[in-house]
Amino acid sequence: MKLFLDTANVESVAEIASWGVLDGVTTNPSLVAKEGKDFKKTVIEMCKHVPCVSAQVTATDFAGMKKQGEEYASWHKHVVVKVPMTTEGLKALHYFRSKGIRTNTTLIFSAAQAVLAAKAGANIISPFIGRLDDIGENGMALIGEIMQIWLQYDFDCEVLVASTRHPRHIVDAAKLGAHICTVPVDVFKKLPQHALTDVGLKRFLDDWKKVAG
Ligand code: G3P
Secondary structure (H helix, E strand, O other), rough: EEEEEOOOHHHHHHHHHHHOOOOEEOOHHHHHHHOOOHHHHHHHHOOOOOOOEEEEOOOHHHHHHHHHHHHHHHHOEEEEEEEEOOHHHHHOOOOOHHHOOOOEEEEOOOOHHHHHHHOOOOEEEEHHHHHHHHHHOHHHHHHHHHHHHHHHHHOOOOEEEEEEOHHHHHHHHHHHHOOOEEEEHHHHHHOOOOHHHHEEEEEEHHHHHHHHO
């Protein structure tokens, strides 16, 4: 399973990329607004660290999405144009596929939306599991449903588990065979940690001090 960082913070991307485990980055308008930095510069800088950086269009009509998406794709070959799951978005996905521009469909909340986006030509679909959990639904059950559908067909479209909230989401996404999981910075930093690792390392080092004097 590929691991992406869900952020618009370039320093965090550089830090986690240095661990050798990072396959991409997902940004969205809310994350970009939080950082308050220039969007184009941010995306280009991130593209130096990872091969796949999702940059979201803010236009809501096909013509606007086409214009913005083509511009983003011209910034760097690592850019993936993120398109919202609407009927205008479907048109844009279809268009970008015909032009060889990679896309990620955001705001997927049902299996029907997932199938439509894949059929329209999305390279990636992003079901938001945490937001489903927030309203009392079962986000990971949707991933299970989508992966079951994906097994029956040959969609050229990766399933990216988005809106993750804790490390267990990443493990469960991997167990279901999701292709990609995007993870917020605070959750990503929890992934390498285990209390027994810390205790074990301390004991090894303390014992070694006794031998080494
Ligand atoms: O990648 C989508 C993600 O940013 C949404 O996360 O936590 O706002 O639901 P959240």
